[in-house]
Amino acid sequence: MREPKTYARNYEIPEEELTYSGSVSCPGCGATLSMRYALKALGSNTIVVIPACCWSIIAGPFPYSSLTVPIFHTAFETAGAVSSGISAALDVLGKKDTTVLAWAGDGGTFDIGLQALSGAVERNEDFIYVCYDNEAYMNTGIQRSSATPWMAWTTTTPVRHPKEEPKKDIVAIMAAHRIPYAATATVAYPDDMIAKFRKAKSIRGAKFIHILSPCPPGWKSEASDSIKLTRLAVQSKVFPLYEIEHGEKVTINVWPKDGGVPVSEYLRLQGRFRHLSEDAIAAIQAEVDRNWERLLKKAEMSMP
Ligand SMILES: Cc1ncc(C[n+]2csc(CCOP(=O)(O)OP(=O)(O)O)c2C)c(N)n1
Ligand code: SF4
Numbered sequence: 241m242r243e244p245k246t247y248a249r250n251y252e253i254p255e256e257e258l259t260y261s262g263s264v265s266c267p268g269c270g271a272t273l274s275m276r277y278a279l280k281a282l283g284s285n286t287i288v289v290i291p292a293c294c295w296s297i298i299a300g301p302f303p304y305s306s307l308t309v310p311i312f313h314t315a316f317e318t319a320g321a322v323s324s325g326i327s328a329a330l331d332v333l334g335k336k337d338t339t340v341l342a343w344a345g346d347g348g349t350f351d352i353g354l355q356a357l358s359g360a361v362e363r364n365e366d367f368i369y370v371c372y373d374n375e376a377y378m379n380t381g382i383q384r385s386s387a388t389p390w391m392a393w394t395t396t397t398p399v400r401h402p403k404e405e406p407k408k409d410i411v412a413i414m415a416a417h418r419i420p421y422a423a424t425a426t427v428a429y430p431d432d433m434i435a436k437f438r439k440a441k442s443i444r445g446a447k448f449i450h451i452l453s454p455c456p457p458g459w460k461s462e463a464s465d466s467i468k469l470t471r472l473a474v475q476s477k478v479f480p481l482y483e484i485e486h487g488e489k490v491t492i493n494v495w496p497k498d499g500g501v502p503v504s505e506y507l508r509l510q511g512r513f514r515h516l517s518e519d520a521i522a523a524i525q526a527e528v529d530r531n532w533e534r535l536l537k538k539a540e541m542s543m544p
């Protein structure tokens with residue numbers, strides 16, 4: 241598939257801050273910066289639903305809060321159901337302009353919250369569901385989730401017993417529900433992320449945004465490398481930036497420059513991959529290449 245000649249970028253990032261400066265998150269936390277961008281795009285008329293995850297802590301204990309908008313803290317597995325309820329209540333009150341934003345980790349989305357999420361998106365409930373994916377249960381001590389990449393170190397997949405299963409394709413699962421909008425985003429591309437949140441806000445029905453979210457303690461990476469890491473994830477095609485409308489129209493939003501970079505450049509900055517052999521890295525490269533080809537085909541098929 242041919243790369244488009246121009247990629248229209250929108251560097252306009254709203255100045256208004258809806259998160260307070262300073263929070264209890266670790267330095268270099270991608271989840272914190274992602275929330276900052278998401279709220280900049282969505283505005284103050286937003287209600288955030290947070291199931292158990294690092295963000296339950298980052299948001300702060302009542303009556304303190306690191307956000308200027310209302311937060312509903314809820315049980316680990318219930319973000320989809322609770323967001324449906326809040327959305328229905330707003331509907332009854334005639335408040336059509338308020339955005340409901342579910343904000344959950346990968347454990348709360350790929351694993352324990354999947355049933356409630358699937359039910360909610362199948363009913364096409366009107367909310368934006370974000371999975372900030374740091375690829376493990378970080379808040380409770382870096383346990384493996386079904387979002388953990390193949391062969392990555394976690395405390396429950398130590399180097400001698402690495403994870404042998406591939407990462408679950410959550411965007412494909414969401415798109416299979418034929419929801420109006422599913423997309424990927426990450427903090428190295430704030431203009432793309434903000435454009436996606438704005439687009440999601442403009443659509444009625446279920447929207448899902450999958451954010452790759454660097455986590456220095458869990459990834460065993462330098463806090464100062466978080467933005468670089470997510471840029472490398474996109475440029476190496478480990479985490480392509482794309483969107484899927486109504487389960488079928490696939491658009492790639494950011495094209496890797498000059499064909500991209502090898503996955504080894506992304507992996508080598510993270511201690512969780514330090515044990516990988518050359519063969520394992522080659523196997524990851526082959527898998528990434530296969531996934532990229534599959535994505536290209538889907539994008540090509542949806543071209544008019
Ligand atoms: C039913 C239930 N089981 C386990 C827990 C404990 N728990 C709280 S947060 C968490 C990890 C969440 O992982 P994830 O959703 O990936 O978010 P992260 O911590 O990585 O931000 C766990 C296991 C809980 N609160 N409720
Ligand atoms: S453990 Fe990871 S996800 Fe949690 S606050 Fe720290 S950097 Fe963020």
Ligand SMILES: [Mg+2]
Nearest residue numbers: 345346376378
């Ligand atoms: Mg997690």
